[in-house]
Amino acid sequence: MSELSVNHLLGIKYITEDDINLIFETADHFKEIINRPIKKVPSLRDITIANLFFENSTRTRLSFELAEKRLSADVINFSAASSSVKKGETLIDTVNNILSMKVDMVVMRHPNPGASVFLSKHVNAHIINAGDGPHEHPTQALLDSYSIREKLGSVAGKKVVIVGDILHSRVALSNIFALKLQGAEVKVCGPKTLLPKYIESLGVTVETNLIKALEWCDVANMLRIQNERMEISYYPSTREYTQQFGVNKQILDTLSKEIIIMHPGPINRGVEITSDVADSKQAIILDQVQNGVAVRMAVIYLLASKIKQ
Numbered sequence: 033m034s035e036l037s038v039n040h041l042l043g044i045k046y047i048t049e050d051d052i053n054l055i056f057e058t059a060d061h062f063k064e065i066i067n068r069p070i071k072k073v074p075s076l077r078d079i080t081i082a083n084l085f086f087e088n089s090t091r092t093r094l095s096f097e098l099a100e101k102r103l104s105a106d107v108i109n110f111s112a113a114s115s116s117v118k119k120g121e122t123l124i125d126t127v128n129n130i131l132s133m134k135v136d137m138v139v140m141r142h143p144n145p146g147a148s149v150f151l152s153k154h155v156n157a158h159i160i161n162a163g164d165g166p167h168e169h170p171t172q173a174l175l176d177s178y179s180i181r182e183k184l185g186s187v188a189g190k191k192v193v194i195v196g197d198i199l200h201s202r203v204a205l206s207n208i209f210a211l212k213l214q215g216a217e218v219k220v221c222g223p224k225t226l227l228p229k230y231i232e233s234l235g236v237t238v239e240t241n242l243i244k245a246l247e248w249c250d251v252a253n254m255l256r257i258q259n260e261r262m263e264i265s266y267y268p269s270t271r272e273y274t275q276q277f278g279v280n281k282q283i284l285d286t287l288s289k290e291i292i293i294m295h296p297g298p299i300n301r302g303v304e305i306t307s308d309v310a311d312s313k314q315a316i317i318l319d320q321v322q323n324g325v326a327v328r329m330a331v332i333y334l335l336a337s338k339i340k341q
Contacts, residue, residue: 037051041160043167043168044168044209044210047170049213052210055330056174059327062102066325066329072104073102075336076100077105079336080105080106080134081105081107081136082108082130084110084127084141084142086142087112087163090298091321092141095325096162096332098325099326102325105137110126127151131155136157136339137157137160138155138159138160139162142163142164145167146167160332160335164202165202166200166205167205168209169202170210171328173206173207173209173210176320180192180251182319184251187211188215189217190250191216191217191219192219192249193218193253194208194220194255196226196256197256199227199228203253203255208234212235218237219237220236220237221239222240253294254304256295256300256304270303274304278305280306284312293309293315293317297320
């Protein structure tokens, strides 16, 4: 397979296992390039990409921008906080104004689920979903799977537990789709109030006891509590959450095997994981950040190759 089966990356649920394999093979190539002294390639010299962020983001936006610049694309950055959106401009108008500047690709983060799908139907450009509300965050799931593959050789047959605020997490949903597609076993663990009612219909099992979940898994992906998406309190206190679902080095050291710790960031140190876990050799959090650039380069490159056809 030499090209993606889709024209946009809107969510993991729209792509195939072959697509994932192609993205990873391409990312391997780019990872080797970004570790060279000269990290740039002229692949997308004639491509213009707009980064539209209607929600705050540091790591994802910087990662996409770096990936685009490593590929020599022309980059336009748009932040809704300082834009005409504040004056009531609609999503379509904003994007059409940017596209009239002859943009080939749009990377978008938006607070509304389905915003990127809506955009793909109305705008003549390739769309990459950089997170749509609590729905999906496909490039995060791809870089997480890529990091597991790099550390453990493959994703198939591995046991992965996702711990924390599953209800509000686009990272959890995209990870579940990606891991299941590649043949991993997935459990979720967290307070019952932070687990969606439909979760088992996605083919995952629920474990409310953290120690049992950690004993079972090869990889634990620790999510932060998304207080910014909560209008009500879903758990008694942060202290109580940490006592039940936080991981510290003492817990890791009592397990019968060594497991891998992941985190999509930003980390609330001392809440979901302590500093001695975040900075331990079992944590591959910084590998995830580095892999994020290579994986995003791969996605952008593969979608851009469809522009030139």
